[in-house]
Amino acid sequence: MGKAIASFGRLRQRLWNNHNVSMWVKGKIYRAIVLSTLLYGAEAWAVYRRQVKMLHAFMMRHLRLVMRITWMDKVTNKDILERTGLTSSDQKITSSELDTS
Structure with a gap:
């Protein structure tokens, strides 16, 4: 999660705060x-429901x-997923497909 937070933070000024995008x-x-x-390496994780909720x-x-x-x-x-153009399949990546317990 730390790497994802860092990658999100690097894009804050140039992309996320840009109103022209x-x-x-x-x-x-x-x-x-x-x-x-x-989700890098998620195929090898033993992911539990608590972790799936945290990812979501x-x-x-x-x-x-x-x-x-x-x-x-x-x-x-x-509504947020629809506005950003992300589909429910992206949500499934972080919820049902990783849920092994």
Whole structure:
């Protein structure tokens, strides 16, 4: 998780805070860089439900940061995924496919 946080932080000034870049592009870059870093080697992990929840929470927290959505805005996770262009299959990567317990 530390490496994924670092890769997210490196893109903060140039990409995440840039208003000229669409949410769709930000979602694609998020999936290509941050999610791939987060899930590197996941095939070899013995992942439990608690870890899956942590991965999903990490993903949604950072997407909310990119979109500048707070918990007070009452936007669902599904809406956030749709706005960024990420599909439910990306959500399945962090929830059902890794869940071995």
